[in-house]
Amino acid sequence: WGQAQMGVPRVPRGSASVTSLLSLAVTSEQIEHLHRRFKQLSQDQLTIRKENFDSIPDLEFNPIRGKIVHAFFDKRNLRQESDGLAEEINFEDFLTIMSYFRPIEMNMDEEQLDRFRKEKLKFLFHMYDSDHDGKITLQEYRNVVEELLSGNPHLEKESARSIADGAMMEAASICVGQMGPDQVYEGITFEDFLKMWQGIDIETKMHVRFLNVDTIAHCY
Amino acid sequence: TSEGQLPGAAAMGTGTPPSPSGTAFEETRLHVFTLDYPHVQIPFEITLWILLASLAKIGFHLYHKLPSIVPESCLLILVGLLLGGIIFGAEEKSPPVMNSDVFFLYLLPPIVLDAGYFMPTRLFFENFGTIFWYAVVGTLWNAIGIGISLYGICQISAFGLTDITLLQNLLFGSLISAVDPVAVLAVFENIHVNEQLYILVFGESLLNDAITVVLYNLFKSFCQMRTIKVIDIFAGIANFFIVGIGGVLIGILLGFVAAFTTRFTHKIRVIEPLFVFLYSYLSYITAEMFHLSGIMAITACAMTMNKYVEENVSQKSYTTIKYFMKMLSSVSETLIFIFMGVSTVGKNHEWNWAFVSFTLLFCLIWRALGVFVLTQIINVFRTIPLTFKDQFIIAYGGLRGAICFSLVFLLPPAVFPRKKLFITAVIVVIFFTVFIQGITIRPLVEFLDVKRSNKKQPAVSEEIYNRFFDHVKTGIEDVCGHWGHNFWRDKFKKFDNKYLRRLLIRENQPKSSIVSLYKKLEIKHAIEMAESGMISKVPSSVSLSDYHEGKIKPLSPTEMENMREILTKNLYQIRHRTMSYNRHSLAADASEKQAKEILIRRRHSLRESLRKTNSLSRERPVLAFCSGFC
Numbered sequence: 076w077g078q079a080q081m082g083v084p085r086v087p088r089g090s091a092s093v094t095s096l097l098s099l100a101v102t103s104e105q106i107e108h109l110h111r112r113f114k115q116l117s118q119d120q121l122t123i124r125k126e127n128f129d130s131i132p133d134l135e136f137n138p139i140r141g142k143i144v145h146a147f148f149d150k151r152n153l154r155q156e157s158d159g160l161a162e163e164i165n166f167e168d169f170l171t172i173m174s175y176f177r178p179i180e181m182n183m184d185e186e187q188l189d190r191f192r193k194e195k196l197k198f199l200f201h202m203y204d205s206d207h208d209g210k211i212t213l214q215e216y217r218n219v220v221e222e223l224l225s226g227n228p229h230l231e232k233e234s235a236r237s238i239a240d241g242a243m244m245e246a247a248s249i250c251v252g253q254m255g256p257d258q259v260y261e262g263i264t265f266e267d268f269l270k271m272w273q274g275i276d277i278e279t280k281m282h283v284r285f286l287n288v289d290t291i292a293h294c295y
Numbered sequence: 296t297s298e299g300q301l302p303g304a305a306a307m308g309t310g311t312p313p314s315p316s317g318t319a320f321e322e323t324r325l326h327v328f329t330l331d332y333p334h335v336q337i338p339f340e341i342t343l344w345i346l347l348a349s350l351a352k353i354g355f356h357l358y359h360k361l362p363s364i365v366p367e368s369c370l371l372i373l374v375g376l377l378l379g380g381i382i383f384g385a386e387e388k389s390p391p392v393m394n395s396d397v398f399f400l401y402l403l404p405p406i407v408l409d410a411g412y413f414m415p416t417r418l419f420f421e422n423f424g425t426i427f428w429y430a431v432v433g434t435l436w437n438a439i440g441i442g443i444s445l446y447g448i449c450q451i452s453a454f455g456l457t458d459i460t461l462l463q464n465l466l467f468g469s470l471i472s473a474v475d476p477v478a479v480l481a482v483f484e485n486i487h488v489n490e491q492l493y494i495l496v497f498g499e500s501l502l503n504d505a506i507t508v509v510l511y512n513l514f515k516s517f518c519q520m521r522t523i524k525v526i527d528i529f530a531g532i533a534n535f536f537i538v539g540i541g542g543v544l545i546g547i548l549l550g551f552v553a554a555f556t557t558r559f560t561h562k563i564r565v566i567e568p569l570f571v572f573l574y575s576y577l578s579y580i581t582a583e584m585f586h587l588s589g590i591m592a593i594t595a596c597a598m599t600m601n602k603y604v605e606e607n608v609s610q611k612s613y614t615t616i617k618y619f620m621k622m623l624s625s626v627s628e629t630l631i632f633i634f635m636g637v638s639t640v641g642k643n644h645e646w647n648w649a650f651v652s653f654t655l656l657f658c659l660i661w662r663a664l665g666v667f668v669l670t671q672i673i674n675v676f677r678t679i680p681l682t683f684k685d686q687f688i689i690a691y692g693g694l695r696g697a698i699c700f701s702l703v704f705l706l707p708p709a710v711f712p713r714k715k716l717f718i719t720a721v722i723v724v725i726f727f728t729v730f731i732q733g734i735t736i737r738p739l740v741e742f743l744d745v746k747r748s749n750k751k752q753p754a755v756s757e758e759i760y761n762r763f764f765d766h767v768k769t770g771i772e773d774v775c776g777h778w779g780h781n782f783w784r785d786k787f788k789k790f791d792n793k794y795l796r797r798l799l800i801r802e803n804q805p806k807s808s809i810v811s812l813y814k815k816l817e818i819k820h821a822i823e824m825a826e827s828g829m830i831s832k833v834p835s836s837v838s839l840s841d842y843h844e845g846k847i848k849p850l851s852p853t854e855m856e857n858m859r860e861i862l863t864k865n866l867y868q869i870r871h872r873t874m875s876y877n878r879h880s881l882a883a884d885a886s887e888k889q890a891k892e893i894l895i896r897r898r899h900s901l902r903e904s905l906r907k908t909n910s911l912s913r914e915r916p917v918l919a920f921c922s923g924f925c
Contacts, residue, residue, distance in 0.1 A: 112774075112775050116774075120721050131774060134770055134773045134774070137766050137769060137770045138766060139766045139767065139770070140770065143675055143766075143767060143770040143771070143774075147774075173775065176414040176771055200765075200768070202763075219759070219763065220759060222758065223762055223766070238759070241755050242756045245755055246756060268850075269758065
């Protein structure tokens with residue numbers, strides 16, 4: 076599809092993300108739209124940096140803005156072997172991140188669904204786990220809750236902390252169950268995270284409808 | 296005669312002793328003891344009925360396995376049948392049929408109010424398109440399908456039904472295709488399917504009221520009109536929109552008025568709950584007055600009120616509202632089913648094998664077909680497609696109940712000479728759906744391994760997740776320049792915060808749903824602990840003075856140890872005791888050390904927030920608990 080569309084960059088066929096995208100019915104129309112958006116954000120450059128995200132006015136009001144932008148540059152999400160943050164991302168990386176938000180297809184089988192779910196949950200996990208150590212510690216959780224409630228000037232840090240504590244307790248009870256008196260619950264690992272959300276299909280909310288594409292994106 | 300009346304003998308008096316206009320001999324003596332039944336007849340009978348219903352409920356639960364096999368609705372109908380049989384046998388005439396007015400004006404509103412007030416709004420609006428689709432198009436499909444196929448059957452002269460016209464059949468179809476919220480609630484209550492499925496079936500049963508009302512009135516008028524013009528059909532369609540939207544508007548308007556009223560009730564806390572009930576009932580009967588959909592009005596009112604009233608009323612009022620609502624709806628439901636049983640017995644029937652069996656058959660077939668076809672269409676637009684299992688449960692959960700029962704009794708017999716036939720058919724369908732489908736749905740749900748609702752839900756984590764994810768979605772949508780659902784939800788939230796909340800809530804502090812959920816859980820927890828008698832055990836003058844001075848002094852290590860000991864000892868007990876029925880109780884047995892630490896910190900922050908946020912400061916028991924405790 077790289078040749079027919081004007082201006083769509085040629086992405087090497089073999090790259091994993093593109094094949095996975097193609098195999099899961101993201102239409103070329105959607106890719107074209109995303110490419111247009113990419114060009115807007117990057118101001119016609121080939122890559123985006125963190126600063127480019129400042130040009131989205133609506134994102135200013137989002138309390139977890141930092142985490143969202145961070146997620147785009149997180150190497151773990153970009154399926155690169157290494158760790159840490161990338162300096163800049165190209166269109167392929169952009170698509171990779173967007174692919175986490177695909178809606179569920181009807182014709183997926185069990186294994187695909189399971190992989191799908193794990194991918195999405197992993198994305199979410201990375202957003203919570205800011206120091207990349209594979210565990211969501213109490214401090215990181217507190218950080219998340221504080222950020223979430225940061226839009227609210229009347230709330231004190233104490234409340235945010237207690238809420239995070241309460242949530243950790245819930246997680247501890249679900250993941251570990253009965254704990255001995257000397258056991259300390261270190262943090263939520265990815266397996267624990269999966270266990271927590273086992274009965275609940277939270278990943279079903281994790282999609283953006285690409286179907287009705289309006290180019291209202293002239294938000295400058 | 297009056298001479299035969301001895302003092303002390305009960306006189307079956309008519310209330311007034313015979314006037315002493317006769318001879319002095321006939322003068323009545325003073326009655327020491329009289330019985331005057333007709334004076335209290337109506338309230339007495341009502342009380343007895345309600346008492347009977349409640350005693351029956353107790354009776355069912357004595358044998359604890361019974362409610363899990365047979366839903367209560369079936370048992371209640373059986374009790375009603377028994378009663379009806381007794382009355383019929385004793386008096387040789389049909390027992391009092393449930394008056395449709397009584398049903399629609401008194402028995403139905405509490406149930407719908409209860410359901411609407413506690414409806415999970417988020418899930419409801421997420422699935423609104425699907426619910427609306429099933430309710431409107433599905434009911435239309437069923438009504439017309441059943442009507443036409445029954446008409447086809449009626450044409451066969453062998454069945455002796457040729458005098459039933461097409462319009463009468465269509466009317467019958469429209470009243471029997473309505474899925475009934477009362478029956479759905481009664482049956483689904485016990486089987487605990489996942490919330491999405493529940494909201495689909497239940498939401499459909501609520502929303503289809505609009506279309507049922509319209510179709511019923513439409514066909515009834517058509518039956519009575521001589522000629523039908525095209526303009527009448529258009530009038531019918533316009534009527535549908537007016538009925539539906541009008542009902543919702545009345546509900547929302549009165550909901551706002553109610554919220555506004557509760558803004559000023561802080562001096563008269565005692566009658567706060569009354570406003571909730573009055574305004575919602577008012578919305579129902581106002582809608583009924585205009586022949587709009589009362590059910591939609593009261594649902595809209597309850598859903599609107601819920602958000603704002605909760606923040607204005609005191610904790611006690613909130614509890615009162617909750618319990619009173621549940622009590623009313625439970626009583627109503629019980630009465631409805633008993634009356635259905637009683638009204639079945641009698642001479643109101645005309646049996647015709649063909650009509651009855653084909654009605655039942657068509658109801659099942661058209662429902663199944665309808666759900667299947669409609670789901671294929673709506674799945675294209677849904678982000679979480681509905682599987683076959685879901686479809687089966689939705690189709691199977693389409694229970695009929697008291698609404699079509701009452702509607703059929705309301706048919707004017709002059710226009711419908713075969714009314715008794717209709718009544719019989721409706722009763723058969725209702726009994727089938729309530730008994731057979733009601734009893735078998737539970738094993739079917741288990742057999743099909745339908746996803747059940749998760750008892751042990753991480754309440755706070757889930758709320759955090761939900762909020763977190765809302766923001767992520769909004770962010771991603773902003774990044775890819777796309778307006779989605781979240782955009783509108785965001786806009787509404789902003790509008791809400793800016794205007795509505797300022798107007799309707801007394802002490803408006805921008806609230807976070809996470810914080811309010813958390814505070815609710817905490818208060819609940821605190822009240823439970825207080826109720827279990829923990830206050831008396833912990834004297835702590837240090838913390839009392841802390842509270843009054845408004846400063847936090849660090850507690851000495853021995854005091855901390857003391858507190859920790861008491862906490863852990865009693866904490867475990869409480870959790871153990873309350874786990875079974877408290878859906879929102881937190882973790883069962885967390886690690887002791889962590890529990891101590893976290894709980895102490897929580898008490899700290901709760902105390903602080905109690906001081907600062909006025910809305911909780913009126914809660915005396917919680918305060919006392921905290922001050923004595925921390």
